[in-house]
Amino acid sequence: xxxxxxxxxxxxxxxxxxxxxxxxxxxxxxxxxxxxxxxxxxxxxxxxxxxxxxxxxxxxxxxxxxxxxxxxxxxxxxxxxxxxxxxxxxxxxxxxxxxxxxxxxxxxxxxxxxxxxxxxxxxxxxxxxxxxxxxxxxxxxxxxxxxxxxxxxxxxxxxxxxxxxxxxxxxxxxxxxxxxxxxxxxxxxxxxxxxxxxxxxxxxxxxxxxxxxxxxxxxxxxxxxxxxxxxxxxxxxxxxxxxxxxxxxxxxxxxxxxxxxxxxxxxxxxxxxxxxxxxxxxxxxxxxxxxxxxxxxxxxxxxxxxxxxxxxxxxxxxxxxxxxxxxxxxxxxxxxxxxxxxxxxxxxxxxxxxxxxxxxxxxxxxxxxxxxxxxxxxxxxxxxxxxxxxxxxxxxxxxxxxxxxxxxxxxxxx
Amino acid sequence: xxxxxxxxxxxxxxxxxxxxxxxxxxxxxxxxxxxxxxxxxxxxxxxxxxxxxxxxxxxxxxxxxxxxxxxxxxxxxxxxxxxxxxxxxxxxxxxxxxxxxxxxxxxxxxxxxxxxxxxxxxxxxxxxxxxxxxxxxxxxxxxxxxxxxxxxxxxxxxxxxxxxxxxxxxxxxxxxxxxxxxxxxxxxxxxxxxxxxxxxxxxxxxxxxxxxxxxxxxxxxxxxxxxxxxxxxxxxxxxxxxxxxxxxxxxxxxxxxxxxxxxxxxxxxxxxxxxxxxxxxxxxxxxxxxxxxxxxxxxxxxxxxxxxxxxxxxxxxxxxxxxxxxxxxxxxxxxxxxxxxxxxxxxxxxxxxxxxxxxxxxxxxxxxxxxxxxxxxxxxxxxxxxxxxxxxxxxxxxxxxxxxxxxxxxxxxx
Numbered sequence: 077x078x079x080x081x082x083x084x085x086x087x088x089x090x091x092x093x094x095x096x097x098x099x100x101x102x103x104x105x106x107x108x109x110x111x112x113x114x115x116x117x118x119x120x121x122x123x124x125x126x127x128x129x130x131x132x133x134x135x136x137x138x139x140x141x142x143x144x145x146x147x148x149x150x151x152x153x154x155x156x157x158x159x160x161x162x163x164x165x166x167x168x169x170x171x172x173x174x175x176x177x178x179x180x181x182x183x184x185x186x187x188x189x190x191x192x193x194x195x196x197x198x199x200x201x202x203x204x205x206x207x208x209x210x211x212x213x214x215x216x217x218x219x220x221x222x223x224x225x226x227x228x229x230x231x232x233x234x235x236x237x238x239x240x241x242x243x244x245x246x247x248x249x250x251x252x253x254x255x256x257x258x259x260x261x262x263x264x265x266x267x268x269x270x271x272x273x274x275x276x277x278x279x280x281x282x283x284x285x286x287x288x289x290x291x292x293x294x295x296x297x298x299x300x301x302x303x304x305x306x307x308x309x310x311x312x313x314x315x316x317x318x319x320x321x322x323x324x325x326x327x328x329x330x331x332x333x334x335x336x337x338x339x340x341x342x343x344x345x346x347x348x349x350x351x352x353x354x355x356x357x358x359x360x361x362x363x364x365x366x367x368x369x370x371x372x373x374x375x376x377x378x379x380x381x382x383x384x385x386x387x388x389x390x391x392x393x394x395x396x397x398x399x400x401x402x403x404x405x406x407x408x409x410x411x412x413x414x415x416x417x418x419x420x421x422x423x424x425x426x427x428x429x430x431x432x433x434x435x436x437x438x439x440x441x442x443x444x445x446x447x448x449x450x451x452x453x454x455x456x457x458x459x460x461x462x463x464x465x466x467x468x469x470x471x472x473x474x475x476x477x478x479x480x481x482x483x484x485x486x487x488x489x490x
Numbered sequence: 491x492x493x494x495x496x497x498x499x500x501x502x503x504x505x506x507x508x509x510x511x512x513x514x515x516x517x518x519x520x521x522x523x524x525x526x527x528x529x530x531x532x533x534x535x536x537x538x539x540x541x542x543x544x545x546x547x548x549x550x551x552x553x554x555x556x557x558x559x560x561x562x563x564x565x566x567x568x569x570x571x572x573x574x575x576x577x578x579x580x581x582x583x584x585x586x587x588x589x590x591x592x593x594x595x596x597x598x599x600x601x602x603x604x605x606x607x608x609x610x611x612x613x614x615x616x617x618x619x620x621x622x623x624x625x626x627x628x629x630x631x632x633x634x635x636x637x638x639x640x641x642x643x644x645x646x647x648x649x650x651x652x653x654x655x656x657x658x659x660x661x662x663x664x665x666x667x668x669x670x671x672x673x674x675x676x677x678x679x680x681x682x683x684x685x686x687x688x689x690x691x692x693x694x695x696x697x698x699x700x701x702x703x704x705x706x707x708x709x710x711x712x713x714x715x716x717x718x719x720x721x722x723x724x725x726x727x728x729x730x731x732x733x734x735x736x737x738x739x740x741x742x743x744x745x746x747x748x749x750x751x752x753x754x755x756x757x758x759x760x761x762x763x764x765x766x767x768x769x770x771x772x773x774x775x776x777x778x779x780x781x782x783x784x785x786x787x788x789x790x791x792x793x794x795x796x797x798x799x800x801x802x803x804x805x806x807x808x809x810x811x812x813x814x815x816x817x818x819x820x821x822x823x824x825x826x827x828x829x830x831x832x833x834x835x836x837x838x839x840x841x842x843x844x845x846x847x848x849x850x851x852x853x854x855x856x857x858x859x860x861x862x863x864x865x866x867x868x869x870x871x872x873x874x875x876x877x878x879x880x881x882x883x884x885x886x887x888x889x890x891x892x893x894x895x896x897x898x899x900x901x902x903x904x
Contacts (some may be wrong), residue, residue, distance in 0.1 A: 118849075118857035119857075122859065123856065123860065146849045154826060410560070410567065427576050429574075432575065432576070436532060439530050439559065441534065442534065442535060443535065444530035446537065446860075
């Protein structure tokens with residue numbers, strides 16, 4: 077593709093925030109945008125028409141899971157992941173690096189991006205999936221591991237990941253990276269980051285020769301929590317032929333550190349690759365979206381809104397409680413309170429109460445998680461729409477402050 | 491209610507079939523109609539707006555399950571089951587008799603209506619739910635049993651069932667009956683049927699004094715597979731003050747016997763209560779719907795379409811295979827065949843393939859069961875609409891023959 081895939085409409089005057097349009101093979105994405113997870117080829121509990129009706133323009137599929145089952149050859153025979161899962165808009169595919177390496181690095185208890193995540197976890201997930209995959213060997217060539225599905229020995233190299241993603245025919249492919257955790261030494265992080273850079277070149281080489289012409293490849297900035305490594309990685313990725321840039325790896329042990337690491341990285345990217353789109357991997361808490369947008373992130377993905385829904389947690393404008401209310405708790409038994417008063421989502425507008433959601437969660441009725449998934453994703457879609465409008469109106473700081481003070485998306489005059 | 495709740499529009503000339511309109515507290519139901527199950531206050535995997543969009547006008551909630559959790563007092567505080575589950579159209583509630591007695595009678599392996607159904611099964615279900623409830627005692631007064639939820643000792647009498655159903659505030663309440671299985675003696679069936687008749691009077695007495703004025707009570711015809719007992723029961727129920735009549739209990743050990751038992755009963759009801767609506771409990775296989783409509787049944791409920799969907803089975807116009815195709819079978823791996831070519835349901839019209847449904851079932855993605863639930867319920871909604879049109883056009887026999895020869899609903903010119 078010789079046309080630029082990303083055009084910036086408005087740049088904020090007092091931050092790195094910007095609005096823009098990603099123009100991809102299967103359509104456009106207005107940014108900043110949140111990207112819901114369709115990890116295994118479905119946004120859990122929803123149909124594609126539901127996701128579209130909520131206002132989403134792109135979903136994220138997972139290379140690792142889809143490689144193991146049903147396999148990219150099968151999906152390629154359908155014409156790609158979009159045809160297979162009947163999502164006719166853009167798709168971004170994660171490279172599989174995070175999943176492969178989370179098997180080896182194991183539990184990363186104090187890390188911001190996950191607790192006890194086993195193999196097969198999503199970036200930004202907060203729970204183990206009880207899988208039993210395991211890394212057998214990490215070499216310069218790639219990673220040998222056992223499938224969590226059938227225990228078979230598998231090998232994934234940068235070229236494998238790109239080949240799988242070519243078969244999935246996503247609009248955006250991510251390069252295969254080593255996702256270094258927080259608890260390793262600076263020396264390990266430095267060597268790992270160097271290897272990720274060599275793998276970046278191998279991914280781009282493979283894609284140039286064999287990849288779909290209408291697929292964009294994003295490089296991934298690593299470097300852990302080391303400022304110099306992050307800056308070096310940002311420069312290396314920016315200097316490569318990649319069409320967009322993702323930020324991955326360990327982002328620290330708490331939110332201030334995460335925001336600092338992201339800030340270093342986007343500041344560096346603003347100097348070296350100001351026109352290229354930036355994706356923040358596996359991050360999507362409300363406060364992180366607010367901070368990330370102001371730091372110049374264009375797209376985000378995270379398991380949070382869909383996973384919380386399956387555990388009975390609704391997203392509400394309550395910053396003091398991390399924008400969450402746990403409707404599985406017994407205090408909501410019999411409650412006639414709406415999930416969120418005035419919320420226009422399909423669940424709230426139909427009049428479902430916190431008491432019904434509580435009951436459905438206890439009764440194991442999947443209608444409950446579905447209703448909360450619709451609510452949570454609707455909340456975030458409206459939040460992102462508000463942030464885009466705020467940037468265009470040069471009112472981002474004021475609007476972020478309003479959200480941080482408990483404003484509900486869609487209620488500000490923008 | 492002094493107005494008749496049921497008006498008959500067209501009576502077939504060559505069968506007992508009829509079309510009509512049930513006028514209930516929360517709206518009208520065009521008959522003959524299939525009634526999807528919302529056993530525990532949700533049509534599994536769907537929202538109420540989905541059920542409505544498929545063309546359904548009534549759902550069935552279960553007194554036994556909702557009594558145990560969340561309890562009818564809690565639901566009454568919401569204004570009834572419809573307000574609680576956000577279904578603003580008519581609801582029929584099963585009495586709990588079937589569930590209570592299925593705990594005591596246990597497995598009924600050779601019976602047409604169920605295999606290995608444990609406590610808490612639905613009428614017409616085909617599997618145990620692994621519950622551990624148990625009957626402690628059956629007396630003239632009622633039934634003492636242990637809750638499958640917490641093991642607590644519970645008592646259900648005819649009056650209890652009516653009180654619970656008053657709290658649920660359904661449009662149609664069913665009287666509390668003993669659902670006698672197939673394997674008992676004629677003598678047991680006779681005594682049980684007599685008791686059901688005495689309980690009928692107790693239910694009607696309670697409802698007259700305490701029940702909601704806008705709630706209709708249906709009596710239940712029992713009598714097992716004994717023609718004289720069925721006729722006596724039909725006459726007894728017809729002679730009572732009930733507003734409608736349901737057919738319950740053992741309907742035999744195979745389909746021909748079931749159709750015979752239903753035929754005796756509706757023929758008797760046609761003589762003694764020709765104007766009152768008739769509901770066939772727990773029956774809903776396609777061939778049974780076709781036979782039942784011709785025998786003058788007005789409404790049906792059954793777990794079949796929703797339960798099959800959760801097991802990966804799609805309903806298709808294939809009479810030789812019981813109108814079923816099991817998409818969980820490995821032969822559908824990678825299949826690009828549509829679920830049903832030309833089907834206008836949300837799943838088929840979106841282009842979902844048998845291979846995707848197979849994959850989703852294997853991957854445990856609830857989007858798969860949801861898509862099949864939409865497909866199966868859509869199939870049956872269109873079938874019933876066709877049958878209504880066929881009766882009105884005096885072409886029922888021809889249309890039933892076409893369906894039995896493999897015609898798809900919605901494809902006949904009616």
